[in-house]
Amino acid sequence: MHRFANPARFMRIAERLLPWVSGATGLTLIAGLYFGLFASPADYQQGETVRIMYVHVPAAWMALFIYTTMAVASVSYIVWKHPLADVAAQAAAPIGAGFTAMALITGSLWGQPMWGTWWVWDARLTSVLILFFLYLGYMALVNAFDDPERGSRAGAILALVGFINVPIIKFSVDWWNTLHQPASVVKMDGPAIDNSMLIPLLLMALGFKLYFLVVLVIRMRGELTARRVRALRLVEADV
Amino acid sequence: MGGYGAFIWPAYGIVAIVMAGLLVAAVRGTRARARDLAALEATGVSRRGNPPQSKGSDGDDA
Amino acid sequence: MSAFWALVGRDLRLALRQGADAVMVLMFFVIVVTLFPLGVGPEPGVLERISSGIVWVAALLAAMLSLDRLFQADYDDGSLDLIVMTPAPLELVVLAKCLAHWLTTGLPILIVSPLLGVLMNMRPDAFWVLLAGMALGTPVLSLVGAVGAALVLGSRRAGVLVALLVLPLTIPILIFGVGAVEAAVGGYGARPHLLLLGAVLLFALPLCPWATAAALRQSTT
Numbered sequence: 001m002h003r004f005a006n007p008a009r010f011m012r013i014a015e016r017l018l019p020w021v022s023g024a025t026g027l028t029l030i031a032g033l034y035f036g037l038f039a040s041p042a043d044y045q046q047g048e049t050v051r052i053m054y055v056h057v058p059a060a061w062m063a064l065f066i067y068t069t070m071a072v073a074s075v076s077y078i079v080w081k082h083p084l085a086d087v088a089a090q091a092a093a094p095i096g097a098g099f100t101a102m103a104l105i106t107g108s109l110w111g112q113p114m115w116g117t118w119w120v121w122d123a124r125l126t127s128v129l130i131l132f133f134l135y136l137g138y139m140a141l142v143n144a145f146d147d148p149e150r151g152s153r154a155g156a157i158l159a160l161v162g163f164i165n166v167p168i169i170k171f172s173v174d175w176w177n178t179l180h181q182p183a184s185v186v187k188m189d190g191p192a193i194d195n196s197m198l199i200p201l202l203l204m205a206l207g208f209k210l211y212f213l214v215v216l217v218i219r220m221r222g223e224l225t226a227r228r229v230r231a232l233r234l235v236e237a238d239v
Numbered sequence: 240m241g242g243y244g245a246f247i248w249p250a251y252g253i254v255a256i257v258m259a260g261l262l263v264a265a266v267r268g269t270r271a272r273a274r275d276l277a278a279l280e281a282t283g284v285s286r287r288g289n290p291p292q293s294k295g296s297d298g299d300d301a
Numbered sequence: 302m303s304a305f306w307a308l309v310g311r312d313l314r315l316a317l318r319q320g321a322d323a324v325m326v327l328m329f330f331v332i333v334v335t336l337f338p339l340g341v342g343p344e345p346g347v348l349e350r351i352s353s354g355i356v357w358v359a360a361l362l363a364a365m366l367s368l369d370r371l372f373q374a375d376y377d378d379g380s381l382d383l384i385v386m387t388p389a390p391l392e393l394v395v396l397a398k399c400l401a402h403w404l405t406t407g408l409p410i411l412i413v414s415p416l417l418g419v420l421m422n423m424r425p426d427a428f429w430v431l432l433a434g435m436a437l438g439t440p441v442l443s444l445v446g447a448v449g450a451a452l453v454l455g456s457r458r459a460g461v462l463v464a465l466l467v468l469p470l471t472i473p474i475l476i477f478g479v480g481a482v483e484a485a486v487g488g489y490g491a492r493p494h495l496l497l498l499g500a501v502l503l504f505a506l507p508l509c510p511w512a513t514a515a516a517l518r519q520s521t522t
Contacts (some may be wrong), residue, residue: 016375037251048243052250059254078515088246092263098257099439106250113246141463144456153519154452158466161448161512165470168501172473175497187288211258229275236279 007224010084014217021217024090025210032203050197052110058205059103060124062212066096070138071163074156084220086152087227089159091219095212097135103128113120122128123177127170134162148230302396304389305397315374321442322370323405330363330410334417341443345347352421353431353482357475359417360410360435364442364471365464367406371443371450372517373459381454385521395451399443399510407439430485430495434478437498444509445470451516460503473501 036054043050070089077085142155152192337355375381414435415428449467453459481494
């Protein structure tokens with residue numbers, strides 16, 4: 001881990017890998033789209049709308065994955081003062097919020113034909129909505145300080161507190177939902193998912209992960225440059 | 240799309256728009272920061288080249 | 302331990318001397334609840350159905366409104382730096398501040414809530430469950446709120462920001478608190494809900510002061 005702690009070295013390695021990862025992202029996403037939209041059958045129960053699953057479910061996975069990434073980065077920032085960790089956490093947040101929004105909107109577009117309504121207060125939908133609020137709160141806090149250093153430290157603590165809270169929120173929402181079970185919800189846990197559907201699902205999930213890496217590295221590079229600019233401006237103001 | 244195209248295409252469209260938007264915003268932000276840095280370096284400010292008057296303050300910005 | 306009680310006493314004295322603050326939070330709580338019959342209509346059946354939810358949501362909002370009292374004034378006049386530097390463990394200091402905050406906001410809200418229950422046509426047999434839920438839940442609001450209040454110190458628009466950060470984290474309290482009352486009204490036992498509220502409180506009791514102390518340390522350096 002410490003070999004990558006040097007921002008300059010990280011930038012060099014990332015620079016070299018970025019074209020390859022970008023290419024892999026494009027190929028995986030195209031393959032996923034082909035299998036998802038054309039080379040897979042319609043579901044016997046849900047019909048063609050099952051194709052929404054190939055973007056909806058990976059987006060929801062990413063929403064959780066990125067929040068976890070932010071929490072891990074925040075721990076290494078708080079505990080080991082890793083100089084790249086807070087950059088990574090802050091760079092990841094908007095991407096995570098984007099995937100959470102995607103999961104919510106595609107879920108809504110799936111719900112309308114299947115459940116007959118744009119939104120149900122289903123446990124999963126509600127939890128993801130709350131996760132979206134956590135992302136927005138984190139981003140608002142990080143950007144609320146004149147001193148970016150303060151924003152980093154406050155954000156790291158909030159990400160950690162939020163992460164510890166996520167299972168509690170999830171449990172409480174599940175509990176709440178079993179008390180107020182909406183009648184119209186079709187449960188998704190049918191028989192094991194067929195290979196023809198698993199392939200596009202996993203391809204899209206992999207494509208989203210690679211895409212996250214690409215955008216994360218680009219955003220981190222921007223943030224590191226911004227920090228250098230700030231440091232230089234301070235020197236300039238000093239002279 | 241079995242009559243459900245009105246839901247499937249917007250779903251994929253939204254995903255494409257958000258993903259493209261995030262990517263474009265990231266690239267643009269990075270380019271703008273790089274321009275800022277280049278402009279600053281062109282004016283001759285650098286940490287090593289133009290140290291503050293006193294040597295002792297070197298440790299402050301490290 | 303003497304530092305603990307000294308700090309509780311100090312904050313209580315400060316709160317009593319500027320008694321208007323605590324009273325205003327309470328007034329806000331009452332007014333928010335009063336808005337709902339005006340909004341949804343005075344039909345007793347409807348009000349009874351939503352009474353527990355309204356009272357709890359209003360309590361959450363009122364608690365958010367009072368959070369800037371926790372650290373903001375001490376931060377502005379610099380006494381927070383001294384408090385952080387005291388030899389007593391900062392986690393204990395935070396706990397003292399939370400206790401004082403609860404005594405001046407959570408407790409009054411708890412005392413007034415059955416009265417609002419009456420206004421909202423709540424079943425009288427649910428009052429005790431509402432009180433028990435509030436007794437377990439409002440301390441968590443102070444504890445979780447302290448984390449948010451410490452994090453936003455020195456930020457822009459801290460008042461709105463703290464509500465934005467803390468409200469999502471208090472959702473479990475809302476769910477279990479309302480669930481307890483509804484279970485009692487429905488006649489199938491509020492015990493599990495109250496136990497869960499207690500579990501959340503026991504969870505928050507060590508963790509929130511710890512996170513708050515970390516946030517305070519980074520804000521005063």
